[in-house]
Every structure is written in C-alpha cells, then in structure tokens.
Amino acid sequence: xxxxxxxxxxxxxxxxxxxxxxxxxxxxxxxxxxxxxxxxxxxxxxxxxxxxxxxxxxxxxxxxxxxxxxxxxxxxxxxxxxxxxxxxxxxxxxxxxxxxxxxxxxxxxxxxx
Amino acid sequence: xxxxxxxxxxxxxxxxxxxxxxxxxxxxxxxxxxxxxxxxxxxxxxxxxxxxxxxxxxxxxxxxxxxxxxxxxxxxxxxxxxxxxxxxxxxxxxxxxxxxxxxxxxxxxxxx
Numbered sequence: 001x002x003x004x005x006x007x008x009x010x011x012x013x014x015x016x017x018x019x020x021x022x023x024x025x026x027x028x029x030x031x032x033x034x035x036x037x038x039x040x041x042x043x044x045x046x047x048x049x050x051x052x053x054x055x056x057x058x059x060x061x062x063x064x065x066x067x068x069x070x071x072x073x074x075x076x077x078x079x080x081x082x083x084x085x086x087x088x089x090x091x092x093x094x095x096x097x098x099x100x101x102x103x104x105x106x107x108x109x110x111x112x113x
Numbered sequence: 114x115x116x117x118x119x120x121x122x123x124x125x126x127x128x129x130x131x132x133x134x135x136x137x138x139x140x141x142x143x144x145x146x147x148x149x150x151x152x153x154x155x156x157x158x159x160x161x162x163x164x165x166x167x168x169x170x171x172x173x174x175x176x177x178x179x180x181x182x183x184x185x186x187x188x189x190x191x192x193x194x195x196x197x198x199x200x201x202x203x204x205x206x207x208x209x210x211x212x213x214x215x216x217x218x219x220x221x222x223x224x225x
Contacts, residue, residue, distance in 0.1 A: 009153070043216035044203070046214070099169075099210040100210065105155040
C-alpha cells in the first residue's frame with residue numbers, strides 16, 4: 001500500500017539556521033509530490049510540488065525540495081529559517097491510479113529567536 | 114477572491130445529534146475532498162468527489178456521509194456523531210484529483 005513517512009515529529013532550529021525536513025514515500029511508480037505548510041490556526045497552503053522534469057523544485061517563501069528517485073525521498077530545505085516559518089509541514093504524495101493524495105503525519109517546526 | 118469556505122468554524126455538539134458542515138468553493142474545481150486531522154496522524158481522507166453526483170470513500174469514511182449536488186458545494190454530514198469524531202476537519206478542492214489542493218480554514222468539532 002502507498003504510504004508517506006516523515007521521520008521527524010518535531011524539529012527546533014535557531015533563526016537563521018538551515019533547515020531540512022525529510023519525507024519518504026512508498027509507491028511503485030513516480031508519484032506526484034507536494035509539500036504543504038499549516039500555520040497555527042490556518043488551513044494548509046502549498047509550498048511546492050513536483051510532477052516531472054527537474055528534480056530540484058523551487059517553492060514559495062524561499063523553500064526548495066529535491067526528488068531523489070533512488071531514495072524514494074522528497075526532502076524540503078531552506079537555507080535560512082525565519083521566525084515566521086514556525087508551522088506544521090506536511091509532505092503529500094499523489095497516486096494517479098487511485099485519484100487521491102496521501103499525506104504524511106507532519107513535522108512541527110519551532111524556531112528559536 | 115478564490116477560496117474554499119467552511120461553516121461553522123467551531124462546533125460543540127452531543128452524541129447522536131445530526132450535524133452538517135458546509136463547504137463551498139468558487140474556483141469551478143471538479144475535485145473536492147474532506148479530511149480529518151488528528152495529532153500524530155496527519156490528514157486522513159474521509160470522502161472525495163470527482164465531479165457532481167460522483168463521490169467515493171476515502172480512508173476513514175465510517176460515520177460520515179457526503180453529497181455533491183452542485184459543483185461548488187460538498188457538505189459533510191454526521192448522522193449520529195460520536196466522541197471519536199472529535200477532530201479538526203478540512204475541506205479541499207482542486208481542478209483535478211492530482212492537482213494542487215486549496216484548503217478551507219478548518220472546522221473544529223467537539224462531540225460530547
């Protein structure tokens with residue numbers, strides 16, 4: 001069965017430090033891949049997505065993610081974290097043959113001033 | 114403004130009292146979906162709809178109903194709510210099933 005794992009439940013980083021959030025998926029073919037962010041009390045907003053082509057994708061708010069087929073991973077990165085980046089981050093996988101998107105459990109990010 | 118709206122935003126009810134959470138989108142999207150969010154479990158899909166009059170079960174459909182009579186509306190119905198349905202609910206829409214989803218602000222439900 002298809003699944004998405006985010007190994008880190010909670011991460012704390014200092015403002016200005018770099019960030020990497022991990023995402024691994026289980027799916028036979030190349031899926032569609034998404035990262036969403038949920039700020040406190042808000043709905044989810046798309047950060048970036050990968051459908052095909054260049055495996056390094058740029059998103060909003062200075063985020064980027066790299067698709068690595070050999071590792072079944074789609075890790076999210078940001079070179080310098082801002083206090084406003086504190087939020088919950090969800091990796092999601094689109095499964096075309098099933099008309100659905102599967103979300104990971106989320107990683108909660110705290111930013112220390 | 115393109116958006117997904119949900120009502121109510123907060124709801125406290127008692128076991129067995131039927132309730133409906135409304136969802137509406139103004140983007141002419143074909144695909145709509147309901148999720149519930151619980152700590153440590155992420156978002157789990159309850160039901161989805163590919164288009165008007167086309168609905169299907171997601172991963173956790175038990176205890177819920179939906180309907181899609183109009184393209185813009187996708188209400189979630191709890192015929193007989195139970196405490197294990199206490200959760201944060203999100204409605205989402207997208208042009209097609211694999212496209213970017215646009216989420217509503219969420220409905221926080223407490224069933225006593």
